[in-house]
Amino acid sequence: MIQIREVTKRYGAKTVVDRLSFTAKPGQVTGFLGPNGAGKSTTMRMVVGLDAPSSGDVLVNGKPYASSKAPLREIGVLLEAKAAHPGRTAVSHLLSLARTHGIPRSRVDEVLGLAGLSAVAHKRVGAFSLGMGQRLGIAAALLGDPAVVMLDEPVNGLDPEGVLWVRKLLTGLAAEGRTVMLSSHLMSEVSLIADHLVIVGRGRLLADTTVADFVAAEGVRVVTPAPDALRTTIAGPGVTVTSTGAEELLVAGASARVIGLAAAARGIPLFELTPQNASLEEAFMDLTRDAVEYEASR
Amino acid sequence: MKITPGGVVAAEWTKFSSLRSTWITTGISVFLLIAFGMIASASFSGDNLTSIDLALSGSALAALSVGVLGALLGAGEYTTGMIRATLATVPRRLPVLWSKSLVAGSAAFVTMTAGAFAAFVAGSAVLNAEIGALDLGDDGVLRALLGAGLYLGLVAVLGVALGMLVRSSAGAIAILAGLLLIVPGLAALLPDSISEAITPYLPSNAGSAVMTLTHSDATLAPWTGLAVFAGYVVVTLAATAYRLKTTDA
Ligand SMILES: Nc1ncnc2c1ncn2[C@@H]1O[C@H](COP(=O)(O)OP(=O)(O)OP(=O)(O)O)[C@@H](O)[C@H]1O
Ligand SMILES: [Mg+2]
Numbered sequence: 001m002i003q004i005r006e007v008t009k010r011y012g013a014k015t016v017v018d019r020l021s022f023t024a025k026p027g028q029v030t031g032f033l034g035p036n037g038a039g040k041s042t043t044m045r046m047v048v049g050l051d052a053p054s055s056g057d058v059l060v061n062g063k064p065y066a067s068s069k070a071p072l073r074e075i076g077v078l079l080e081a082k083a084a085h086p087g088r089t090a091v092s093h094l095l096s097l098a099r100t101h102g103i104p105r106s107r108v109d110e111v112l113g114l115a116g117l118s119a120v121a122h123k124r125v126g127a128f129s130l131g132m133g134q135r136l137g138i139a140a141a142l143l144g145d146p147a148v149v150m151l152d153e154p155v156n157g158l159d160p161e162g163v164l165w166v167r168k169l170l171t172g173l174a175a176e177g178r179t180v181m182l183s184s185h186l187m188s189e190v191s192l193i194a195d196h197l198v199i200v201g202r203g204r205l206l207a208d209t210t211v212a213d214f215v216a217a218e219g220v221r222v223v224t225p226a227p228d229a230l231r232t233t234i235a236g237p238g239v240t241v242t243s244t245g246a247e248e249l250l251v252a253g254a255s256a257r258v259i260g261l262a263a264a265a266r267g268i269p270l271f272e273l274t275p276q277n278a279s280l281e282e283a284f285m286d287l288t289r290d291a292v293e294y295e296a297s298r
Numbered sequence: 299m300k301i302t303p304g305g306v307v308a309a310e311w312t313k314f315s316s317l318r319s320t321w322i323t324t325g326i327s328v329f330l331l332i333a334f335g336m337i338a339s340a341s342f343s344g345d346n347l348t349s350i351d352l353a354l355s356g357s358a359l360a361a362l363s364v365g366v367l368g369a370l371l372g373a374g375e376y377t378t379g380m381i382r383a384t385l386a387t388v389p390r391r392l393p394v395l396w397s398k399s400l401v402a403g404s405a406a407f408v409t410m411t412a413g414a415f416a417a418f419v420a421g422s423a424v425l426n427a428e429i430g431a432l433d434l435g436d437d438g439v440l441r442a443l444l445g446a447g448l449y450l451g452l453v454a455v456l457g458v459a460l461g462m463l464v465r466s467s468a469g470a471i472a473i474l475a476g477l478l479l480i481v482p483g484l485a486a487l488l489p490d491s492i493s494e495a496i497t498p499y500l501p502s503n504a505g506s507a508v509m510t511l512t513h514s515d516a517t518l519a520p521w522t523g524l525a526v527f528a529g530y531v532v533v534t535l536a537a538t539a540y541r542l543k544t545t546d547a
Binding site for chain 2: 052066068077082083089096098099
């Protein structure tokens with residue numbers, strides 16, 4: 001479990017994380033979303049104590065990370081910036097982390113295999129492609145078989161096979177009861193694996209919700225040759241019906257099931273009955289519109 | 299499975315030994331020590347020179363080389379980004395500094411002590427006729443050779459501390475070269491009374507006291523000199539520890 005409690009981080013005069021609070025719970029995948037510069041990477045660095053919060057605190061599995069006797073067992077991280085010496089081989093890099101905790105060489109080989117890096121285990125990290133570097137970072141995160149896995153933009157630079165691998169890996173880890181948190185700018189990517197969504201903009205919490213709730217239903221699109229008859233049939237408190245075409249209605253406040261049953265009871269034919277979801281990406285953009293810091297000029 | 303002091307030392311040894319630069323700079327240091335020792339033994343003479351002084355005449359350059367080794371090791375953590383993985387793994391941080399210093403210091407001590415003995419043996423073999431030969435059993439000879447290893451080991455630690463303090467290879471090497479080579483030259487420019495008072499205490503002069511058999515008013519006693527040098531190292535380590543503990547990685 002990761003608990004972020006009223007955390008603020010300032011670099012000089014600039015407040016990068018602003019009284020942020022949320023919890024990433026065991027057994028679920030928490031997606032951490034926000035536009036460029038929202039403070040995601042900064043927050044993740046604070047979780048493992050690389051940056052100290054200006055105020056507030058962060059707990060990993062209920063305690064401050066630095067007090068842990070076996071930090072690699074508590075949490076495995078993949079950070080945004082490169083964190084390996086280019087002159088070392090993949091094996092030496094992982095061994096130099098593993099030895100601190102007395103993790104055996106066999107575990108190093110195991111995570112290299114998991115990450116698909118066995119063939120390049122003895123290659124220097126400096127010669128790795130972006131995606132291979134990313135795989136090495138994920139392998140390092142798994143070394144200590146940690147209760148929490150936290151990855152900063154893990155699919156960045158990965159090929160489709162790699163993206164699929166990360167998705168399966170993370171949902172698998174969460175299914176084992178671990179806490180999984182990953183950051184991304186891409187709502188579509190996160191919505192495929194995350195249960196829980198934390199959305200930030202300019203360091204502030206914008207939403208702490210579930211994927212299902214975030215994608216609020218906009219209504220049901222109905223196509224029928226008798227729109228007026230259907231209107232009267234389903235009219236009621238909380239139900240609004242708008243006409244969007246000669247034979248088309250958009251119904252809000254009633255589910256597709258209710259509409260379909262009502263129409264059947266009156267013998268009104270239906271050609272189409274489709275729940276309309278706001279696109280995830282659109283909902284995300286709406287939410288973060290005011291919080292975008294680095295926007296392309298139009 | 300948990301973090302242990304021995305584990306952190308083992309990890310630092312893995313980091314140290316898995317870099318090509320480690321082997322190259324160590325090799326260069328040993329080579330400088332032996333080569334300069336032999337050349338000087340074969341060709342130099344003078345009133346106050348003993349065969350030990352000649353055999354160890356490569357120590358100043360070896361110090362620079364061994365210091366560079368330490369500096370690359372320390373600053374390399376920051377220039378490559380490795381420090382983030384290192385500190386996320388050892389969040390209490392200070393064990394990393396102690397272990398890295400211990401590994402670099404011990405490795406330099408062992409290789410440089412061996413190099414000093416080799417330089418003495420090889421130098422004695424080619425010693426020119428003007429200089430009296432010395433034996434390992436003679437007064438101060440063992441102390442000087444072992445002292446050379448200790449001094450060079452401490453220089454490696456100084457390099458590690460400077461590297462992690464300034465977090466840049468070039469910066470750390472410049473400071474190191476300045477401390478060991480340039481500061482004594484600058485001190486000579488001061489008025490005599492001041493210069494004479496401080497010269498023995500300058501880092502490289504204090505450290506060298508342990509490696510020579512001839513001591514005067516202008517040099518510290520052997521172990522006093524080494525202790526003074528160790529003092530500089532400890533102060534630098536303390537500054538590094540403070541910065542490591544209190545600033546963002
Ligand atoms: N060490 C630092 N010193 C000064 N400013 C910093 C530092 N680290 C980050 N920042 C600033 O903090 C802000 C947040 O950066 P951060 O990397 O946390 O954002 P992010 O959400 O991860 O963005 P992205 O999606 O682009 O990765 C940025 O404006 C950045 O310039
Ligand atoms: Mg980021």
